[in-house]
Amino acid sequence: MTAPTYDPRSFPPFAVTVDIVVLTVTTRLEVLVIERGGDPFAGSWALPGGFVLPDESVDAAADRELLEETGLTRGKLEDIHLEQLGTFGAVDRDPRMRVVSVAYLALSPVQPQPTAGTDAVAAHWVPVDDALAAPLAFDHHQILAAAVDRAGAKLEYTTLATSLAGPDFTLGELQHVYEAVWGQPLDRANFRRKVLATQGFVVPTGKRRTGKRGGAPGRVYRPGAGGVMEPPLMRDEVRL
């Protein structure tokens, strides 16, 4: 090994940060970004995030940052799916110093007014397509792309879409989540059949709700307990 003995007194010091891709679905798939105030990448969009503190785990840092950026209280936070996405550790990903960033994917059923961080930058929701087309700071384009890929893949074999569809939803709204994330239309009848046949996907509430543009009022469901769909719900192709 090039590194000598595992010695507590001599190791290369790194900064470790967390970056969070918070996705939500309105009419389209959107992501929470902040506008950078200072250099480098001043004025560019970036993902919310920050340093991991010495006395907190990396996962706890992600929890904390999500809370701080979205202003969500602890109780509501439990409704937000948060999972580790991957770690990005290129040597020159931050021009100032050596930073290793652990990226997280969060799925929010609501779009809270984001809180501007203490570094006084604006935070807001933007369509994912716009964010991917814009020049993002650091390697955040790569991170965002990975997050969208992961989200799309997870909708195939888990019931995670309910995490994006709100506290309750009609099957039409749930279908819209799939179509927004996958960027492709689905057959309504077949989608219904699959969702209703999957144990633990949705739970009927007994209520009905009418959409904005008319149409018959659909039954309202809550997220079920289930996790894995087997066999999966599949899309045509994976968009690259």
Added chain:
Amino acid sequence: MTAPTYDPRSFPPFAVTVDIVVLTVTTRLEVLVIERGGDPFAGSWALPGGFVLPDESVDAAADRELLEETGLTRGKLEDIHLEQLGTFGAVDRDPRMRVVSVAYLALSPVQPQPTAGTDAVAAHWVPVDDALAAPLAFDHHQILAAAVDRAGAKLEYTTLATSLAGPDFTLGELQHVYEAVWGQPLDRANFRRKVLATQGFVVPTGKRRTGKRGGAPGRVYRPGAGGVMEPPLMRDEVRL
């Protein structure tokens, strides 16, 4: 944010390491472990790994460690699948200092005699079941369990099993890879049908090979170019 402004001159310093779960299939699923020489966890098994150096990316560190531990040359390394598994960042995962470890999963078609590291510890292959039953150092039990889960899941929807089956293999040997990773028997005829029907899974070499215990000589295949299986090849249940 609790952390003040993103300031290059004041950040909490972390040690960043990589840990590698190298899996292979012989008669069973096996993992490469090292025997720790010094404290903490002296005498315990641990995953191979080491510090990320200041001038290399995290991915490059994983490449390097794999090379050093297995003694594989660059050319052969290309045959070994290596992917990031996840990052483990609990506050007290190393009793000596704050260490964040990026874990990798490697799938080796061969079992090279492992090289003892410069820290003079023995490295050897052990059955995964034994490793999971033994008291592993640090949080390596958790990492190994995550690796086995990931490997099992990936065999379902990718053609990655060929990375574990050797440079060439019969369908019986490929089936044995699945059975070793999943810990469950598969129907031979149905397995053949699925593999041969999946584009890019295997490529016939035209040769035949006889096993150790007799039986008709099977056709020998090479890994195909394909990546994703759709629909996936499924097992009965996910073992937890």
Added chain:
DNA sequence: AGATTATATAGTCTTTCTGACTATATAGTC
């Protein structure tokens, strides 16, 4: 040598699931 055992390969049949499609009811909008 012949029986036994292990493996490889081809094929059948039934059930399940999907994709494509039709029909009908309900609610808002032009």
Added chain:
DNA sequence: GACTATATAGTCAGAAAGACTATATAATCT
């Protein structure tokens, strides 16, 4: 009141999987 959007129920053909049978080949046991 016609039109449009949505919700829900249902049909039908094809694809795929699970369970199973049959047959051929090679090593090993007796």
